[in-house]
Amino acid sequence: MNTSPLDIDQDILDSIERWSERELKPIAKKYDHADEYPEEIVEQMRELGLFGATIAPQYGGLGLSASTYARLVTQIASIWMAPVGIFNSHLIMAACVQRHGTDAQKARWLPKFASGEWRGGIGLTEPNAGTDLQSIRSVARRDGDSYVINGTKTWITNGVYGSHFAVLVKTDPEATPRHKGMSLFICEKGEGFTAAKKIRKLGYKSIDSAELVFTDYRVPADHLIGGSEGRGFQQAVGGLELGRINVAARGAGIAQAALRDALRYAQERQTFGKPIAQHQAIQLKLADMATRVEASRLLIDQAAQKYDTGERCDLESSMAKLFASEAGVENSLEAMRIFGGYSYSIEYDVERYYRDAPLMCIGEGTNEMQRIIIARQLMERNPL
Numbered sequence: 185m186n187t188s189p190l191d192i193d194q195d196i197l198d199s200i201e202r203w204s205e206r207e208l209k210p211i212a213k214k215y216d217h218a219d220e221y222p223e224e225i226v227e228q229m230r231e232l233g234l235f236g237a238t239i240a241p242q243y244g245g246l247g248l249s250a251s252t253y254a255r256l257v258t259q260i261a262s263i264w265m266a267p268v269g270i271f272n273s274h275l276i277m278a279a280c281v282q283r284h285g286t287d288a289q290k291a292r293w294l295p296k297f298a299s300g301e302w303r304g305g306i307g308l309t310e311p312n313a314g315t316d317l318q319s320i321r322s323v324a325r326r327d328g329d330s331y332v333i334n335g336t337k338t339w340i341t342n343g344v345y346g347s348h349f350a351v352l353v354k355t356d357p358e359a360t361p362r363h364k365g366m367s368l369f370i371c372e373k374g375e376g377f378t379a380a381k382k383i384r385k386l387g388y389k390s391i392d393s394a395e396l397v398f399t400d401y402r403v404p405a406d407h408l409i410g411g412s413e414g415r416g417f418q419q420a421v422g423g424l425e426l427g428r429i430n431v432a433a434r435g436a437g438i439a440q441a442a443l444r445d446a447l448r449y450a451q452e453r454q455t456f457g458k459p460i461a462q463h464q465a466i467q468l469k470l471a472d473m474a475t476r477v478e479a480s481r482l483l484i485d486q487a488a489q490k491y492d493t494g495e496r497c498d499l500e501s502s503m504a505k506l507f508a509s510e511a512g513v514e515n516s517l518e519a520m521r522i523f524g525g526y527s528y529s530i531e532y533d534v535e536r537y538y539r540d541a542p543l544m545c546i547g548e549g550t551n552e553m554q555r556i557i558i559a560r561q562l563m564e565r566n567p568l
């Protein structure tokens with residue numbers, strides 16, 4: 185009997201579910217509260233092939249579709265969201281190389297990215313520029329066979345523990361429109377490129393978010409993704425459709441976790457002689473929470489399926505990202521209310537969901553920007 189790709193995808197999802205329940209669940213609280221990097225988990229994620237999840241099999245990756253990858257992310261995030269960032273940001277960097285790199289660049293980097301031997305992330309944001317990426321100030325100046333980079337990136341996931349980053353800079357700061365002067369380089373840490381400081385955060389603990397500083401950092405010219413200048417902005421934002429589906433999947437995972445824990449607690453906790461789940465006020469919350477989880481799943485599936493067919497899906501991925509990230513925030517807050525005073529105790533996981541969820545409303549384009557993208561797409565698809 186032949187094994188179909190769908191069977192293989194289901195096998196992978198089953199093994200991720202078993203792994204996250206068995207390995208992640210028991211340690212999430214300890215690492216989160218200590219804000220400690222989970223080395224043992226990173227090693228296990230390497231063995232599971234997660235650092236190559238969406239990298240093509242010819243380079244040693246699993247080559248998962250966006251649909252399967254989104255389900256995998258939701259599953260892990262429903263146990264502990266933070267570790268997803270360790271392979272997700274890395275895979276966004278890998279996707280830039282896979283989609284836009286030359287053959288030589290793919291052969292040089294993708295196998296080591298897929299194995300997790302070289303890990304990293306994506307460096308776009310700067311202290312003065314997040315949403316308005318075209319106003320970044322980092323500059324790469326050509327000098328013989330290399331470029332010399334100066335500038336600072338901030339909030340970069342995997343900034344301390346990663347070795348390689350796709351870094352957006354200006355190769356022509358005077359260009360108009362501004363994006364025509366932007367380029368993306370794969371930069372490896374070394375002389376002139378260091379992680380300056382780890383940023384302390386509300387949630388998304390254990391994962392390093394850092395400032396990256398480039399001081400006369402010399403990068404070989406053949407590290408320019410695609411080989412020609414001026415395409416960096418499109419290369420960087422081109423990956424955002426998939427990035428949004430992934431952030432949506434993380435939000436959905438948190439929304440699911442909050443529902444699961446609240447549903448259990450509401451059936452255990454008694455007030456006025458009956459479980460609180462028997463009070464209508466609590467039932468209304470549970471019903472809304474469950475509906476948000478299902479609606480998130482359907483929106484994510486729709487966006488991911490469209491992405492997998494190669495169709496443009498900015499409307500769908502923005503809707504999924506907007507809805508599912510807000511679902512994570514709303515469900516975690518509702519879970520806090522259902523847990524009452526105990527929600528404030530670090531004994532339960534709901535306080536972590538509540539601290540982790542808001543990030544999904546910010547990353548891969550804030551939800552304000554998602555609404556603007558949705559509205560623009562509506563008008564583009566429905567002209568007068």
Ligand SMILES: Cc1cc2nc3c(=O)[nH]c(=O)nc-3n(C[C@H](O)[C@H](O)[C@H](O)COP(=O)(O)OP(=O)(O)OC[C@H]3O[C@@H](n4cnc5c(N)ncnc54)[C@H](O)[C@@H]3O)c2cc1C
Nearest residue numbers: 306307308309313314315316339340341393547548550552
């Ligand atoms: C934990 C964490 C991890 C991150 N990881 C990474 C990473 O790995 N790599 C990376 O490059 N970046 C990363 N970021 C940065 C993130 O992508 C930015 O924070 C995000 O893009 C928003 O940019 P900003 O913070 O500069 O906000 P700003 O751009 O200053 O926006 C501030 C507010 O203004 C609103 N706003 C801005 N412009 C408009 C407009 N035109 N219309 C309406 N509203 C607008 C925004 O929606 C927001 O509400 C991370 C951030 C965090 C918190």
